[in-house]
Amino acid sequence: MPGQDDRAMPGQYDRAMPGHDDRIMPGHDDNRVSRAVVFPSPKNALGSQACEQDPTDRGQLLMNNDIPRQLEQRLGRLYARQRLGIERDHEAQIFGQGVNFFHPENWYSAHVVIRNVLKLIGLYGRGCRNAERIVVTHNEVRSKQLPPSFDGFTILHISDLHVDMNEGAMRCLIEQVGGLHYDLCVMTGDYRGKTFGSFQAALNGMAVVRAHLKDPVYGVLGNHDTIQMIPGLEAMGIRMLLNECVVIARGDQRIYLAGIDDAHYFRVDNIEKAGSQVQDGEFSILLSHTPEIYRQAAYANFNLLLSGHTHGGQICLPGSIPITLDSVLPRHMGAGRWQYRNMIGYTSVGVGSSIVPVRFNCPPEITLHHLRHG
Numbered sequence: 001m002p003g004q005d006d007r008a009m010p011g012q013y014d015r016a017m018p019g020h021d022d023r024i025m026p027g028h029d030d031n032r033v034s035r036a037v038v039f040p041s042p043k044n045a046l047g048s049q050a051c052e053q054d055p056t057d058r059g060q061l062l063m064n065n066d067i068p069r070q071l072e073q074r075l076g077r078l079y080a081r082q083r084l085g086i087e088r089d090h091e092a093q094i095f096g097q098g099v100n101f102f103h104p105e106n107w108y109s110a111h112v113v114i115r116n117v118l119k120l121i122g123l124y125g126r127g128c129r130n131a132e133r134i135v136v137t138h139n140e141v142r143s144k145q146l147p148p149s150f151d152g153f154t155i156l157h158i159s160d161l162h163v164d165m166n167e168g169a170m171r172c173l174i175e176q177v178g179g180l181h182y183d184l185c186v187m188t189g190d191y192r193g194k195t196f197g198s199f200q201a202a203l204n205g206m207a208v209v210r211a212h213l214k215d216p217v218y219g220v221l222g223n224h225d226t227i228q229m230i231p232g233l234e235a236m237g238i239r240m241l242l243n244e245c246v247v248i249a250r251g252d253q254r255i256y257l258a259g260i261d262d263a264h265y266f267r268v269d270n271i272e273k274a275g276s277q278v279q280d281g282e283f284s285i286l287l288s289h290t291p292e293i294y295r296q297a298a299y300a301n302f303n304l305l306l307s308g309h310t311h312g313g314q315i316c317l318p319g320s321i322p323i324t325l326d327s328v329l330p331r332h333m334g335a336g337r338w339q340y341r342n343m344i345g346y347t348s349v350g351v352g353s354s355i356v357p358v359r360f361n362c363p364p365e366i367t368l369h370h371l372r373h374g
Contacts, residue, residue, distance in 0.1 A: 189222025
């Protein structure tokens with residue numbers, strides 16, 4: 001892995017990032033001017049075909065030639081080249097790569113088959129409406145290791161947006177976050193709908209969502225995301241954590257926030273590196289797109305693991321019983337709060353939808369995690 005002098009400091013992109021020591025003072029920007037809820041239409045921003053036809057987006061796509069250089073500055077030459085190479089080899093592979101053997105999200109015809117079956121039985125329209133009804137859930141995390149000054153600290157957790165798949169869900173998301181009070185926002189991956197091809201539509205959609213979120217915002221990549229999205233995401237003010245860790249400070253007390261690269265499909269996670277800065281006995285949070293690394297996280301002494309990926313099953317039987325979680329883990333870890341040894345975990349069912357924009361017996365969610373000392 002690259003050394004410290006191979007790394008570009010946060011803030012090298014267009015928008016200013018946290019300072020050199022990555023210390024953030026939460027709540028400094030709570031009084032922001034409210035914005036109108038405007039989400040671009042598929043013709044202008046959410047459809048990859050439209051993006052390729054729009055002259056402005058063509059210009060943005062031409063700039064992608066500069067992305068490898070930007071990634072080398074940000075991540076170090078070795079990691080950037082390694083990560084790009086793994087993507088080129090495996091991004092559209094259906095069988096044999098990653099934790100699972102079969103990856104239906106990479107099967108080009110999967111959406112056609114599922115959509116037509118649902119239309120045939122008359123459930124497609126209902127499923128689409130369900131996918132646009134985002135709920136806000138609350139989760140209390142109590143720990144004696146949490147510094148007293150962080151008692152009441154609130155984290156907004158958003159996962160699996162797939163912004164270019166469902167414009168209605170993104171409009172609902174923007175409406176929901178506008179009235180929420182939180183100190184920090186985290187995003188646990190899967191910003192793009194597809195797992196390969198163009199990503200400009202996803203960046204356009206993410207920019208709209210980001211404009212309605214309070215600072216600071218941190219994120220990690222998911223199995224649907226390409227490393228090439230990093231410069232764009234960070235330019236819009238999302239500090240991406242790629243096997244990295246930052247310090248969140250309140251007065252003279254602090255907690256640690258670490259994040260790892262995709263552990264499900266590309267398997268480029270490095271928990272040891274991400275947690276190497278965490279001081280023994282201090283409160284630490286790990287962001288991972290998938291909860292499948294729960295054992296490694298627990299034995300690395302993280303207090304809290306925030307993840308997504310499973311969509312809670314997305315299409316579930318009555319009683320929220322998932323047909324599949326597309327993950328290798330105990331089923332009770334597939335949605336909501338759980339615990340493994342001394343570590344508390346939370347798996348978000350996500351905001352968006354994968355393959356087809358439908359949900360059954362599994363409403364989309366955003367979560368407010370309330371940290372409590374004691």
